[in-house]
Amino acid sequence: MSEPLTHKRERRKQDRPGELLEAALDLFVEKGFAATRAEEVALRAGVSKGTLFLYFPSKEELFKAVVMENVARPVAEGITEAAQFKGNSGELLTWMMLEWWRRYGATKASGISKLMMSEAGNFPELADFFRTNVILPAQSLVRLVLQRGIESGEFRAIDVDNTIYSVMAPLIFLVMEKHATSACSATHTAIHPEQFITHHAQLLVRGMAAGH
Amino acid sequence: MSEPLTHKRERRKQDRPGELLEAALDLFVEKGFAATRAEEVALRAGVSKGTLFLYFPSKEELFKAVVMENVARPVAEGITEAAQFKGNSGELLTWMMLEWWRRYGATKASGISKLMMSEAGNFPELADFFRTNVILPAQSLVRLVLQRGIESGEFRAIDVDNTIYSVMAPLIFLVMEKHATSACSATHTAIHPEQFITHHAQLLVRGMAAGH
Amino acid sequence: MSEPLTHKRERRKQDRPGELLEAALDLFVEKGFAATRAEEVALRAGVSKGTLFLYFPSKEELFKAVVMENVARPVAEGITEAAQFKGNSGELLTWMMLEWWRRYGATKASGISKLMMSEAGNFPELADFFRTNVILPAQSLVRLVLQRGIESGEFRAIDVDNTIYSVMAPLIFLVMEKHATSACSATHTAIHPEQFITHHAQLLVRGMAAGH
Amino acid sequence: MSEPLTHKRERRKQDRPGELLEAALDLFVEKGFAATRAEEVALRAGVSKGTLFLYFPSKEELFKAVVMENVARPVAEGITEAAQFKGNSGELLTWMMLEWWRRYGATKASGISKLMMSEAGNFPELADFFRTNVILPAQSLVRLVLQRGIESGEFRAIDVDNTIYSVMAPLIFLVMEKHATSACSATHTAIHPEQFITHHAQLLVRGMAAGH
DNA sequence: CATGAATGAGTGTTCATTCAT
DNA sequence: CATGAATGAACACTCATTCAT
Numbered sequence: 001m002s003e004p005l006t007h008k009r010e011r012r013k014q015d016r017p018g019e020l021l022e023a024a025l026d027l028f029v030e031k032g033f034a035a036t037r038a039e040e041v042a043l044r045a046g047v048s049k050g051t052l053f054l055y056f057p058s059k060e061e062l063f064k065a066v067v068m069e070n071v072a073r074p075v076a077e078g079i080t081e082a083a084q085f086k087g088n089s090g091e092l093l094t095w096m097m098l099e100w101w102r103r104y105g106a107t108k109a110s111g112i113s114k115l116m117m118s119e120a121g122n123f124p125e126l127a128d129f130f131r132t133n134v135i136l137p138a139q140s141l142v143r144l145v146l147q148r149g150i151e152s153g154e155f156r157a158i159d160v161d162n163t164i165y166s167v168m169a170p171l172i173f174l175v176m177e178k179h180a181t182s183a184c185s186a187t188h189t190a191i192h193p194e195q196f197i198t199h200h201a202q203l204l205v206r207g208m209a210a211g212h
Numbered sequence: 213m214s215e216p217l218t219h220k221r222e223r224r225k226q227d228r229p230g231e232l233l234e235a236a237l238d239l240f241v242e243k244g245f246a247a248t249r250a251e252e253v254a255l256r257a258g259v260s261k262g263t264l265f266l267y268f269p270s271k272e273e274l275f276k277a278v279v280m281e282n283v284a285r286p287v288a289e290g291i292t293e294a295a296q297f298k299g300n301s302g303e304l305l306t307w308m309m310l311e312w313w314r315r316y317g318a319t320k321a322s323g324i325s326k327l328m329m330s331e332a333g334n335f336p337e338l339a340d341f342f343r344t345n346v347i348l349p350a351q352s353l354v355r356l357v358l359q360r361g362i363e364s365g366e367f368r369a370i371d372v373d374n375t376i377y378s379v380m381a382p383l384i385f386l387v388m389e390k391h392a393t394s395a396c397s398a399t400h401t402a403i404h405p406e407q408f409i410t411h412h413a414q415l416l417v418r419g420m421a422a423g424h
Numbered sequence: 425m426s427e428p429l430t431h432k433r434e435r436r437k438q439d440r441p442g443e444l445l446e447a448a449l450d451l452f453v454e455k456g457f458a459a460t461r462a463e464e465v466a467l468r469a470g471v472s473k474g475t476l477f478l479y480f481p482s483k484e485e486l487f488k489a490v491v492m493e494n495v496a497r498p499v500a501e502g503i504t505e506a507a508q509f510k511g512n513s514g515e516l517l518t519w520m521m522l523e524w525w526r527r528y529g530a531t532k533a534s535g536i537s538k539l540m541m542s543e544a545g546n547f548p549e550l551a552d553f554f555r556t557n558v559i560l561p562a563q564s565l566v567r568l569v570l571q572r573g574i575e576s577g578e579f580r581a582i583d584v585d586n587t588i589y590s591v592m593a594p595l596i597f598l599v600m601e602k603h604a605t606s607a608c609s610a611t612h613t614a615i616h617p618e619q620f621i622t623h624h625a626q627l628l629v630r631g632m633a634a635g636h
Numbered sequence: 637m638s639e640p641l642t643h644k645r646e647r648r649k650q651d652r653p654g655e656l657l658e659a660a661l662d663l664f665v666e667k668g669f670a671a672t673r674a675e676e677v678a679l680r681a682g683v684s685k686g687t688l689f690l691y692f693p694s695k696e697e698l699f700k701a702v703v704m705e706n707v708a709r710p711v712a713e714g715i716t717e718a719a720q721f722k723g724n725s726g727e728l729l730t731w732m733m734l735e736w737w738r739r740y741g742a743t744k745a746s747g748i749s750k751l752m753m754s755e756a757g758n759f760p761e762l763a764d765f766f767r768t769n770v771i772l773p774a775q776s777l778v779r780l781v782l783q784r785g786i787e788s789g790e791f792r793a794i795d796v797d798n799t800i801y802s803v804m805a806p807l808i809f810l811v812m813e814k815h816a817t818s819a820c821s822a823t824h825t826a827i828h829p830e831q832f833i834t835h836h837a838q839l840l841v842r843g844m845a846a847g848h
Numbered sequence: 849c850a851t852g853a854a855t856g857a858g859t860g861t862t863c864a865t866t867c868a869t
Numbered sequence: 870c871a872t873g874a875a876t877g878a879a880c881a882c883t884c885a886t887t888c889a890t
Binding site: 454604 | 666667668670671750752753754755756757763794795798799801802804805806808809810812815816827831832835836838839840841842843844845
């Protein structure tokens, strides 16, 4: 029955950026960047329009913060962990793809990737930001794994650049599917993402396998 | 006092909707739905802003009409032709993917697919239409080819449903790439689509190959 | 009792820019550039906010148009006429100053000059525009007259640059007085502008006069 | 248990209004009334935004206080000293004008005069105060000097009222110039104030000189 | 007294849509 | 049918002012 010692005001202040970021993620994913109104983000976070701009200087910066928090961070973490993976490269690749899905693709945050594809043309600066902080790091990671497999003799001397896309394409596809289909009336014959990823990874690993 | 039966004016009038649809296709693909201004569509079609709204009651209806008009045909044609292909299933798969790219993916019309994915959330009816008339038929076609390869002993008894996505994902991915990256600042490490498709198809065929 | 042949719409369209310009002049003079709201200009001109931007792409451009119409034009006309003046340079100078007052200083439009002084710091582009189109031409004109007087032997070899300011300062002063005092409660000991100008001009001409 | 009688805190507290006034003077002069943000004033005075409103109920009242504080003193001082000047009236006039510039026009405080003229329309009480306490006393002083010159036979029986303006106009003009042009892109053909004043004063003195 | 987090009214500009001609 | 002038709702961002702590 006794009140907590921390003042209401203070406690809230520390939470604001997080609350705003969360509200922004929801709305950006739901409606896209351009269609999301700054005031709506604020209202969903329980503050007024002015308060949003107290913490983020513009809608674009808010978006970048959302990307950093929800997209770039998991990617970066994944990269760190991948470096410590014990096991052969085929297993690593499969593990990476699955892990990417579990930590990112399956979450609300992956809606950001879908959104970026739609709006990149109209917001070049955001597109560059996303490319720099998300896409390029991810590609580098995949490249590393593929090269590791080739050097260890596990994979043939495949075309690394194109294979990177063979790895990433189904992941992107899943994300598109997830966020585009959500609007469809029926659930249709749903893909089972983890199963598909496992399947696809096996196909790739077999396809890249050294030996006649 | 009587005028000639066919004046230029009358012929033009009948073409109006088609000209508007064409102009709208160009602009929607180029700039997306929200960023395309109604007046620009009208101007490109050579009519005034008011005239556009004479033929389409709103920008949304115009968008729907553009999608409906441009999406169903190429798919239907592709399906017909694939049925007549002679050769083994691996070759057929590779040919199909390449051909799909050449006839559809590489053209302006593929912008429609990208649009659909981007805007599906805002146009549920369109999403349904698209799924029914484009995605499902395409899946059926791929399924046919895979089953043919399994039955002939060329492929292992792979998981057909998931493999369908392994086939389609990179194609969708290419389309997204093509239309999203066009606006990016530099050309970056550009994908070469046909090369990538060939590469990916080979990976898949190898991956599906009945082992020794 | 019969209606005019011209359509209402058409007639109004041609009048719009003028009506808007007039409303804008009133409001800019009354409240300054920053404090004048675009919508208020439109409303005073009897149109909606959107219509204003149909004719002027921005508030700044509207302001420039007001300057061109109400300030630069009379200055330019004055320059043309001054070139045709018959009479000695002292008379010309006096005539010019009086004429400037009658045609510009005494009118509402001179409020623009006052406004420019207040807001130049906050709107550098407008300040440059004003300097280029109003101040510099006016200075050139005065310089010409002074040089004419020196060459003809009517004036001593005075410092032309500084004298230009001796000519212009009281005119600017009058304008400030006129627009600043308008807000004062009482009329106080009002300056009589034309009388003052005549007086000041005589002082200057005497001061510049050749002969010991 | 008792604290020392004078702690730092208390001394600071008493200075607060003065510090705020000083900061406000700087900023109002530099950027004008509307463009000066309340928070910036507070920050420059080393207090928080809220504190400003503790001492001044609104930005407008702050502005009024700044004007009241900075405007009356220098004028009063100048008047006292002028009464003690030895020398002929032409020299006195020149000296007064130069001295006014050095002590007031050239200083930050002259920005107040400019502010007054710019904002007079929005602050009628200030305009009245300014006229009563600054302009009229200054006019009286100039009148005295002119009358002294006439009585001594040094000047003709000129129109004193108008000549007062001939004396003051260039000074006002210089102040406007100084504070308005500071923001302009280039230095243009800069006026040299003391040189111009000397020049103008000579022109006036010659113009007023009792001729042969 | 002092703070600074929070507010919300206010403003220039855009654009889908209407409708008088 | 066609036009294009006119509309007005919408939106990002600012800043004087308030008030709980």
